[in-house]
Amino acid sequence: MTHLKNAILFFLFASFTMIACKNGKKTTAENSEVYNGTASVSQGPATMVTQNIFECDRGREAPMGISTAKDGSQWTVPAEVNFTDDSFPFASDLFNPCTKIEYTSADEALAALDGTDIIEVDADGEIITAYVFADNYFEMYINGIPVGKDNVPFTQFNSNIVRFKVTTPFTIAMKLVDWEENSGLGSEANRGQAFHPGDGGMVAVFKDSKDDIIATTNSNWKAQTFYTAPLRDLSCASEEGTLRLTGTCNTEDSNDGTSYYALHWKTPLNWQSADFDDSKWPKATEFTNAAIGVDNKPAYTNFIDVFDNSAADARFIWSTNVILDNEVLVRYTVE
Template sequence: MKSSRLLPLLALTLAGATARAHLPPLDAKYMLGSEPVAFETRLNFFLPAVAGSTGPTPPLAAPFAAFAPKVGVRWDEKYLYVEAKGLPDHPLMAGIKSWQQQVPIPQTYSGESAWKIPLHPVPAKEPLTAKTHFMRGAIALAANGVPIFNALNNRGDDAKKFGELDDFGGHCGKGDDYHYHDAPVFLEKTLGKGKPIAVALDGYPIYGYNEPEGGATGKLDDFGGHETKALGYHYHAQKVYPYINGGFHGEVTEIGGQVDPQPSASHVRKEGSAYSQSPLRGALIKDFTASPDGKNYELHYTLNGKSLGVKYTANEDGTWTFIYSKPDGTTETETYKPGERRPGGQGAPGGERPKGGKGGDSKGKGGKRPPANEPDGAKGEVGVTGEQTPPGPGEADRPRGERPKGGKGKGGKGGPGDPSGLIKPSPTDALKLNVYADNWFILFINGKLRVVDPIEYMPHNVVSVDIMPEYPMTIAVMAMDNADPKTGLEYGNHIGDAGLIIKFSDGTVTNAKWKAKSFFKGPLNRDTANPKVRHDPLPANWYAVDFDDSGWAAATEFTEERVGPKESFQQARESFTGAKFIWSEDLDLDNTVLFRTKVEAPAGYKQRWTAKPEIDMVETTKQLLNR
C-alpha cells in the first residue's frame, strides 16, 4: 500500500479528532421519540500522550486518531503501535442471549503490550483462511481500539448466528476482554464515510460496505478484499459471513491458533463457587453501565424472567471485588487478584518473529538434566519444551537418581525369609503423575495399563497417581472428547474442543515431541446441519513398546486459552509447570486421539530397588483388553 494513497484521508481524519473520544451517534433503535436513551458507558480514563515515534505520521494511524486520547498511536519505521483500554463508548453487552458469564473489564493494551501492526504489509505466498485458522485471538483492530476476532468462535460456530453478540457485534472472552466478531461499520458515523473502520493485523486497512467514493465494492476475494488503483489491496466489511476479513492476504505468523505477536487479556477472575465460564442457559443481558472514573461497573440480565446482576469494582490495591446476585435473592462477594488465573495466548508483543503464510510454532532447546545428587541448574536445566523439565513445587522429594540403600520396614531391605540382598521399593521411589484431559483418557506405560480416568464427562478432573519408574518408558495414551459417535457433536448441535496435558515428577511433560494420530473425526467439514463422521479402526497393540508409530505426525501444542481448562486444572496449575496442552492438528473435530512417546532415564539415574513384581501386567493388560 503506497503512503500517498491515504494521505488525504489522514488529513481529513486528524482534522476531525477532538480532545476526547467520540460517542458514535446512536442507531434509531436506541432512540425514544426524539431523545436518545441514556447509556452510562463513557469512561473518563485516558491514555497518556504516546511519545517516542520516529518519522512522519503514517497514513495507517488515521483511523485511530479520531478516537484520541482514548486510543493512542506511536510508530517506528516498521510498525504502528496502538494503545487502548479495549472498552468502546457505545452500549455494551445488551442483547446477548448465549452468555458464558464474562463481563467487560478494561485491558492494558499499552507499552510492551500495545497492538503491533506492520506499516508495510507484504502479500503472503500462501495466504491463510480464517475458516480453519485463527480460531483464537484477534485478526484485526477496530479504529476505536477494540480487537476484532474471527467471525467463528473457538468452537467453529458463527458467533453472530448463535446469539452470542450484543447489538454492536461484540461480547467478552474468557479473560473478560470485550471484542467484536462482526464488522464495526457503525464507526463510520464518527470517522466519516469512506474512512477505514479497522486495520487487519497483516497491515491492510478494512473499509465499510462500499468503496470510499460510495460505489459498490465489486467482486471480493475469499478474504473479503481486493485491489484498486486508488487504494491498492484492502478489505471490506460484509453483511454476510465472514463479515470482516476472512483470513489474511498479507504475511502473518500463526502460533497456537492465533496471530503472533498480540497482547494477552488481563484474566482477573478465576472460576469458583460464584463464577463459572459455563453457558448460563436462559439468560438475556439487558444493559451494562460504568462510572465515569472507570472504577465501578454493573451488568444487568434476566434469568428465566428474574432480574439479576453483577457489580464489580477496581480497588486501589489492584484487586477486583465482584458482587454476584443469586436467583434466591442472596448475593455472593469475591475479590480477585490479577494473575491468579494465568493469561493464555502467546503474551505481549516482543521482537520480530519470522513471517510467512504458514503457521508457525514456538519451540525451545534445553540442556541435559542435572544428576540427582546435584542441585537443579548445576549443569544446565532442560527447557520447558524439552523432553523433561525441572520438577514443580512439592516434587523435589521424587526420585531423579540413585538414593541411599537400606532402611527398615517397607521400602528397605527384605524382611525375615526374604532372599539375601533383596531391596524393596518405597513410596519415595515413586513418580507423581498428573493428568488433565478434556474429556477422558486411558494411559499405558511399557504396554501395561496404568491409569483410567474415573470420570468420563463432567466435571473435568485432574487425575494424580503414583507410578513406579521403569526406564526407558514408552507412554501411550488414548484421549477422547465428549462427542456423539454418530454426529461428532455435543449438546445436540455444538462442535466441542479437547485437550490433554501431562506431567511426571521426573520432568516428563506433554509437548510437540509426542506423536499423535486421530481415529474419530467429525462433523466433517464442520457441517452441523448434516453431520457426518469418519471412524478409523484402532491398530492392534497401539500401546505396546514395539508398536511402530513412525508414520504418526507430531502432536500439536495449544495454549491454555485455546483449550479453556476448568477449575480443577486452575487449582493444580503448579503441578503442570513446563507441560503443554497437546492434541492432533484439529482440536475441534478430532474426537479420539492416540498419543505416544518414549522417555529415557534422567542423567545419573540408577534404580535403587531390586525386587520385581510377580504379576505380569503386560499379559494382564492384553487379557483385559481382549475381553
C-alpha cells in the first residue's frame, strides 16, 4: 500500500507540474508576477481621461487614459501623442474613408495638393514625398521637426502623404501607435471576444523630386518598444541587452482581461533629433503583407505600385512583437 500511495502522489505531483508549466515557465499565480526587466508594471484598466479623441463613421472609439504602475509612476496610454495639438501638422490624405477622400493612385493624390502642405526643414532643400500606411497611427519628424501626423488615430484604416523640404543627409524619426479600445490593456473587441490584442505595422516609401525612391522601411531601420500589453503572465517577458522580448507570451483572445498586465518604458529625451544616439537600439523587425493583413484594405492595395515597387519593395516594420507592443519608436538616416 505504501508503494501504491507513493506512486499516486508522484503521479498527482507530475500532473500538476505539467499543467502549471507552459513553454518551460511556471504559470502559477505567484510566478505570474515575477518580472526582472526595466519597465514599470501596471495591472488592470487605465483611468479614462478622454473617451474618444476622434469620431469616424464605422470607426472605433480612440480613448486616452492614465495607467498607474505598481511603482507609483503614471503613464499616458496608449501613448503621449500630438493628435489634438494644432501646431503639429496633419499629413495629407492618400486614402481616408473617414474624410471620404479616397484616391485610386498616388499620382491622383499628388495632383490634388497645392504646395501648402510642404513643411520646410531646410530652405535650400529638396522636396521629399513620403507615402505611409500605419496600423494604426504615426507621427513623423525630420531632423527633429514635426512634418506630419496620421489623420486617423484608430480606424477606419487610412494612408497618408507627407511632403517636406530638406537637404541630405536627414534623419527620419517616427512614433508608431497600435491604438487600444480597452484603455491600459492593449486590446479591443473582436469577433465576440472583449480582449483581442490586435496588431501594429507600418510601411513607408520616400521619393525625391525626380520621383526616385530614396528610402523604404526595412530591417535597416531602428525600432524600440515603449508600451507592451496585454500580458497575462509577467514571467514571459524578458530582456536581452536592449531587446524587449515577449515572443513566448500568450496572445489569444479572451473575455476576461481586466487583470492583465502592461509594461511601460520612458521615452528618451530628444529621440526625434538627428544627433540622438540610437546605436544601441534593436533593428526593426520585418513583417509580410499577409502577417499584417492588408490584402483587403484599399488604403494599401490602391498603391501597390508604390509600397510594393518591384525595384524597391518596402517592408512592414515594427519592434519584435507586432501584436503585444503598442508604442514603438523608429528611426532611419537617409544618406
